[in-house]
Structures are given as C-alpha cells and as structure tokens.
Amino acid sequence: MDDQVVRSLLSVYRAGEAEASEGRFAEARKQSESDPVLARWWAKEQLLDEIIGEKLQSAPVPAGLRPRLLSQDRPVVTTYRDWGRKLTLIAAAIVILAVLFSSWRGPFQPAVTLAEYRDEMVSFVKVDPSLAVETSDFGRIASYLEKAGSPAGLSLPQGLRKMEPAGCRTLRFRGHDVSLVCFRRGGGKLIHLFVVDQAALPRLRKGESREFKQEGDWMTAMWMEGNQAYLVAIEGNRAALEKYLESS
Amino acid sequence: MAEEEFERLVEAFYMPLYRFGLSLSRNESDASDLTQQTFQTWATKGHQLRDRSKAKTWLFTTLYRAFLAQKRHRDRFVGMEEDEQFEEPSSLTPSVVDALDARAVQDALLALEERYRAPVTLFYMKQLSYREIAEILQIPIGTVMSRISRGKAALRERLTDAADTEERKVIPLKEDTGNG
Numbered sequence A: 001m002d003d004q005v006v007r008s009l010l011s012v013y014r015a016g017e018a019e020a021s022e023g024r025f026a027e028a029r030k031q032s033e034s035d036p037v038l039a040r041w042w043a044k045e046q047l048l049d050e051i052i053g054e055k056l057q058s059a060p061v062p063a064g065l066r067p068r069l070l071s072q073d074r075p076v077v078t079t080y081r082d083w084g085r086k087l088t089l090i091a092a093a094i095v096i097l098a099v100l101f102s103s104w105r106g107p108f109q110p111a112v113t114l115a116e117y118r119d120e121m122v123s124f125v126k127v128d129p130s131l132a133v134e135t136s137d138f139g140r141i142a143s144y145l146e147k148a149g150s151p152a153g154l155s156l157p158q159g160l161r162k163m164e165p166a167g168c169r170t171l172r173f174r175g176h177d178v179s180l181v182c183f184r185r186g187g188g189k190l191i192h193l194f195v196v197d198q199a200a201l202p203r204l205r206k207g208e209s210r211e212f213k214q215e216g217d218w219m220t221a222m223w224m225e226g227n228q229a230y231l232v233a234i235e236g237n238r239a240a241l242e243k244y245l246e247s248s
Numbered sequence B: 001m002a003e004e005e006f007e008r009l010v011e012a013f014y015m016p017l018y019r020f021g022l023s024l025s026r027n028e029s030d031a032s033d034l035t036q037q038t039f040q041t042w043a044t045k046g047h048q049l050r051d052r053s054k055a056k057t058w059l060f061t062t063l064y065r066a067f068l069a070q071k072r073h074r075d076r077f078v079g080m081e082e083d084e085q086f087e088e089p090s091s092l093t094p095s096v097v098d099a100l101d102a103r104a105v106q107d108a109l110l111a112l113e114e115r116y117r118a119p120v121t122l123f124y125m126k127q128l129s130y131r132e133i134a135e136i137l138q139i140p141i142g143t144v145m146s147r148i149s150r151g152k153a154a155l156r157e158r159l160t161d162a163a164d165t166e167e168r169k170v171i172p173l174k175e176d177t178g179n180g
Helices: A003-010 A023-034 A036-057 A065-070 A080-126 A138-147 A238-242 B002-025 B028-048 B052-071 B094-099 B102-110 B114-125 B130-137 B141-169
Strands: A164-173 A176-184 A190-197 A211-215 A218-225 A228-235
Touching (some): A036 B141, A065 B028, A080 A190, A080 A228, A211 A238, B028 B052, B102 B141, B114 B130, B114 B141
Antiparallel strands (some): A164 A176
C-alpha cells in the first residue's frame, strides 16, 4: 500500500468503529506503526483533529435556547405499563381481525399491502427527495444501485427509456431495499420509478396487467417484471403516465 | 417519567443538535428553530420509539429530516455523488489551527458544501458512530467515510486560507526611520 493510500485511509480511521478492523484499515495502521515518517504524520493528524473538534465544540450556542426548549410543551405522561397493555390488546385485536379477514377475503388481501406500498412511496416523493446520485447517465445509476445492494438490472418500458434520467437513491420499505430512479419530464417535473424485490410484496401476481391508481394529484402504475415489482408515479393523469409506459 | 426523560434529552443533546442544525442551515435562528422543532416532535412522537437507547440517533435523524423538508423549495438535489474515495488531508499544522479562534473554524466549516458539512460536523462531534451517521443521513457507510475524508480535506484548505487572512490582518509596527 503506498503512502498516499495509507494517509487517505487513516484520515477517516476511528478506533472502536466496526470498520476500523477492516483489512485495509488494519493494514494502513500497521504500516503507520512501522514507518516513523508516517507515524509522525499520523500523530500530527490526530492532534489536528482534536484541536478542530475542540474549536467546533466551543462555538457558542444561543443563551436563550435551553430555557426555550425546556418551556415548550412536554410529552404526555403515559406509563409504559399502560401503553403495553393497550398495545397488547390492540395487537391481539388486529391479529384476530386479520385472520378473519384473510380467511374471508383471501384473494383481496394483496391489495392492502400494495396500497400501503403505493401510499408510502408516493408520500415520499411528494416532498422532492434528495438524490444520492444526480446524473443523466443511466449506466452510472445502474452501477450505483448495484453497489448499494438495491434492486438493479432494471427492465424499463420503452417510453421510460427515452426519458433523460435525473438521478437515483435507495430507500427502505418494511425491511426491503427500494431503488428510486427519477427521470426528467419537462417543466421541472419528474417521473419517479420505484423498484423493489418481489419478496417485499409476496402476493403481487406476475403477468397481470398494470394497475393504475390515482393518489390525489398523483397517478401511479404498478406491475411485476421478473422478480421485481415496479411502481411509477407522476403528477398528472393516466394519459400522461401511459405515454411513459409504452412498450414500443 | 416522560418529562424527566425529556429534560434529560434536552440537557444532553440540545447543544450538539443546535450545532448540527447550524452546520446544515448556516443560520443561527434556523438552527435554533430546527432544534426546537426536533424536541417538539419528540414531545409528540417520542413515545413511539420502542428502543429508548436509540433516542440520540432518533433526534439527529428528526432534525436532519426537518432540515430537508425546509430546504425542498431551495434546491432539488444534493448534487453529484462521488465515488467512494478518500482524500489525503492537506499539510495544515496544529499550531496554525490552534491560533485561530473558534468562530473562524466554524466559518470554515460552514463554507463547505452541504454534502460535506453534515458528516464532517457529526464526525467532529464524536457522539455518533459511522453507522449511526449513515443512518441519520440515509447514505451508505462507505459514502459517509468518503464524504468525511473529502470534507476534512476541504475544511483544512479553508482553514489554511483563514490562517493566511489572519496573518495579513496583522499590521506591522511602523519602522523607526531614525529621523526623530
């Protein structure tokens, strides 16, 4: 490992961090211990960080802030025991209702899950989301998603493929990674594509036609492709959305 | 019980939360409001947090989300992401930084790009692990480390500039011309 790499790794080394025991950090540490020049440099770096940290921590906080915070409304006093009992009863009631409902309306059960997914995703993009990568290069987006361990290898409708990508990010839904890719559609508006593994929505059926749903000012379409569930959301109506979903 | 916990959290975290808010908003009044909003959210929703040991991360995450919600009208994106690469810090010396006042160091931090400001601030706070910082900023841990590395390098460049400016501000004493 050359000196420059060692120095750049040590610049983020923190003893006690789980990552500190990673091979490359351990190697950089070992090298700094055996090289006097690196050892001196490393000691100076730590001192510098110490001083910068102290200076930043000594920057003043407004004197009135603490009393302002302590005089604001306090949490409602509720004991955990009360909550525990209430939650247990509520949970029991939900389980019983869910069992009854699923045995009675089994075929319709997935719609509830899909609606939750759709609602949460649309809520997320109603406030412009910050993107981890802003680029018009779809290859870069695909590579980022793959590296992040989020659904990648996306199969896009032809209509969407023609649009200029704006960027992407990942988010989580019920413990599953979701890839969000945004495309520009003019007028400063975006097309939002969410892709999640089928496992997140186990009862979403393959081969069914796209399911369109209006969510306030937003129109959404959802479908399965391979082992991935696709959800597209735009501000507008069905006709506006359908043109991005054309297959040829 | 809830009231005691509230006061304990205010005492323990209002200063780091304010400083985090300041690093994001670069405005003292906004930072105070963000801090207050965070504790208001705790007062109404804090009881929903099952694992109380996560209160610290919850507070920082809540403040960060409040900031993102506020800035959504200003700019749409955080900018181009970089690969996960680390930077070698510049050759700034401890004595130069020690000679600077806290305000100058803070100003240098606030002059950084937003993507670096937040992780670098949390790094120097020393209260959160990389994993927790990643959770708060909703970015992968490798990205946290690369932003801290690059942010620190950028901060040191700005500190070097600040030190040069300070040096130029020192007015030399008038030389004795020997005519008197």
